[in-house]
Amino acid sequence: MTGDTALVWFRSDRRLHDNPVLSRAVDAASAVVPVYVFDPRAFGTTEFGFPKTGPRRAQFCRESVQDLRDSLRDRGGELVVREGRPEDVLPDLAAAHDADTVHCQTLPAPDEQGVEDALATALRDAGRALRTRWTHTLVHPADLPTPIPNIEDTFTPWREAVEATIEPRDPIPAPDSVRTPPVEAGSVPSLAELGYDTEPTTDDRAAYRFAGGESAGLARIEEYVWKRDRLREYKETRNGLLGPDYSSKFSPWLAGGGLSPRRIYAEVTRYEHERVENDSTYWLGFELLWRDFFQFQFAKHGAAFFQQGGIRDRDIDWRTDETAFRRWADGRTGVPFVDANMRELNATGYLSNRGRQNVASFLANDLGLDWRRGASYFESRLIDYDAPNNWGNWAYVAGTGNDSRDRSFDVLWQAQRYDPDAEFVTHWLPELDGLPAAYAHEPWTMDDTARQDHGIELGVDYPRPMVELDGEKERDADS
Ligand SMILES: Cc1cc2nc3c(=O)[nH]c(=O)nc-3n(C[C@H](O)[C@H](O)[C@H](O)COP(=O)(O)OP(=O)(O)OC[C@H]3O[C@@H](n4cnc5c(N)ncnc54)[C@H](O)[C@@H]3O)c2cc1C
Structure with a gap:
């Protein structure tokens, strides 16, 4: 010392x-x-x-x-x-x-x-x-088998090389004491002092009420992994859409630094020793490697991730259409699965991974709108916003990032696959409550009699779809 x-x-x-x-x-x-x-x-x-x-x-x-x-x-x-x-x-x-x-x-x-x-x-x-x-990553860059400038741009070979050669380092315990000399501490600015004229609203329908800080993050590990014992089925539930426990909800603390990925990984390892080791316990670490991948990709490619053509410098003719963009952002596209997800994002600042993939794909691939505007909207709204994770995932879905395949999602198929009873859609779109699931997902398929029976008039009670969807899309991008 x-x-x-x-x-x-x-x-x-x-x-x-x-x-x-x-x-x-x-x-x-x-x-x-x-x-x-x-x-x-x-x-x-x-x-x-x-x-x-x-x-x-x-x-x-x-x-x-x-x-x-x-x-x-x-x-x-x-x-x-x-x-x-x-x-x-x-x-x-x-x-x-x-x-x-x-x-x-x-x-x-x-x-x-x-x-x-x-x-x-x-x-x-x-x-x-x-x-x-x-x-801030699970694996330290100094331990990578390939230095950052030379790492693979494709996830799977990168992950396989990492898994074959690296064990994450152990987390460091918090210091027992911290000696600070006399200081003028200053106060934490209020929202008004930061320039906000309204407090954020809360919504009882939210999947989770996030509270900032390390204490709340550690409490969430305790709750999700240990008390509710949900890690054992994470792989089966992680594509869910409703409720607090289909996924870990660790992202806001990982993004803001309240949780360290190495601490999470250490808890997963302890859980494997004390309770069960299975595909689900592996899969949480797998997802943390996705997070690492985008962090290292950003360190490699930097500002190219914010360019329209992305890291692959692709020449795609993106549209600019303010009205279409606003309909997407406000959750008024007329495609219930997209709208329900956007309304959740707007009402809570959080969205499932499945929801994010679908609304991003709809904006970029079905509407053909500049994907960067969607990414920027997410940046504004997400509690868990993290530049590499957000822009990396958006570029991935839009075809300008770390995947050379077409990642277009068939959102109608996805809706039926992941929300078969339309529970999620009606949770966020009360105007469709009471409709049979098939109609709740595709209200435009109702004939006159059905419309009268259910008291729904398209264009009045709920928008007509703003785009015709074709079925020639990827069905289940399960990343
Ligand atoms: C268009 C789009 C934008 C996204 N923007 C962000 C963002 O700004 N911030 C953010 O943290 N995540 C982002 N993600 C990734 C992912 O959707 C969220 O991390 C996840 O939904 C958060 O919920 P969870 O913590 O319950 O996830 P879980 O399923 O419990 O996963 C555990 C952790 O693994 C990491 N993870 C999971 N999926 C991914 C993924 N696809 N890419 C990278 N890391 C992942 C996250 O840190 C997450 O907290 C985005 C995904 C898409 C498709």
């Missing part, structure tokens, strides 16, 4: 468990100043005109920061909270505390890289150093 004070800048790693940035700084310095910075750029507008961070994710972020502060205080430390650009705020704080080094997580997306570069320059000019660590 040296006599120095070190600054620890929390980014998407808002936790104490398995946080190598914090743990190594605590080990290396006699005191640490933990800092979280609300960067106004994260609360600006996307290239496509949507708020970058919708109020639900902003609230989740506030809760995460408050929880981090409480946990640090429990260990004798403090969390300094500031608003501003990290490259301006952190050098000043480092100077005020005479800290030689700022420690932080490194992230692969270009905006975050840009901030790191600007901060490194500002610190260097002041005779200080930035020490970054990669901390």
Whole structure:
């Protein structure tokens, strides 16, 4: 241990468990100043005109920061909270505390890289150093069989090589104590102070009520894996659409850093020893590798992921049609399975993986609209937004990313396969409640008598479909 004070800048790693940035700084310095910075750029507008961070994710972020502060205080430390650009705020704080080094997580997306570069320059000019660590994936890039610039662009060979050669590293325990010198702590800004004029609404129909922070994330592991014992059937239920437990719901904490993937993996391994090891326990790790894959892909391809042609530079003639886009975004396309999913997203900030795949495919492949606008809309709305996961998955579905196959989904077939009783569709579209499942999924197939019997007039009670769907599509893309 040296006599120095070190600054620890929390980014998407808002936790104490398995946080190598914090743990190594605590080990290396006699005191640490933990800092979280609300960067106004994260609360600006996307290239496509949507708020970058919708109020639900902003609230989740506030809760995460408050929880981090409480946990640090429990260990004798403090969390300094500031608003501003990290490259301006952190050098000043480092100077005020005479800290030689700022420690932080490194992230692969270009905006975050840009901030790191600007901060490194500002610190260097002041005779200080930035020490970054990669901390957010299950497997560490240094352990990869192939260095990031040369990794495969196709998931399966990459995954097979990883599974054959790497065991994830063990998670690091949270430090027992954190010594923070006297600081001016600052308060966690309210939503109003962050520029929101309304509180996020809640909806009783939501699959899950997400609360930000490491404490809630760890409680969700306890609930899903141990108390409700749902991991044992994850592979069979993960394509579900309704309720809290068809999938883990870990994504908002993984994206915001409340949970570490290595901690989840360690819990899965413990579960395999203490309860059962089966395809489902394997499959959760498999999905965490999908997440890793997109993180490494972003580190490899960077800004190309945001280009219309994507990493494959494909020349596709995407349409721009504001009315069509709004119908998709508002859940008024006239295709119930698409509309129910979009209404869930709008009402809750969360959507199942099956739902995301279908609405993305509908926008890109059935409507032919610029996929980046859909991705940008998701960015605005999702509580679990993560740039590599979101843009990587969108590009994948739109045919501009890590898959050379046509990923068009037959949304009508998908609706019948994954929502056979139309329970999900009527959950989110009450105007179709009471219809037999076949009509609830395809209300345009009702004849006059059926329409009268059920009291539904298309174009009045529910929109007519905005596009004719052909059946020549992939039926079950089960990624
Ligand atoms: C168009 C589209 C956009 C998406 N945008 C995001 C996003 O912004 N943020 C995000 O976290 N996930 C995104 N996903 C991936 C996936 O849909 C969510 O991670 C998952 O639905 C979250 O619910 P869960 O935690 O219950 O998932 P589970 O099924 O329980 O999976 C466990 C974890 O594995 C990871 N995972 C699962 N599926 C995928 C996948 N297809 N790709 C990458 N990682 C995966 C996630 O971290 C997830 O939390 C997107 C998928 C699509 C098709």
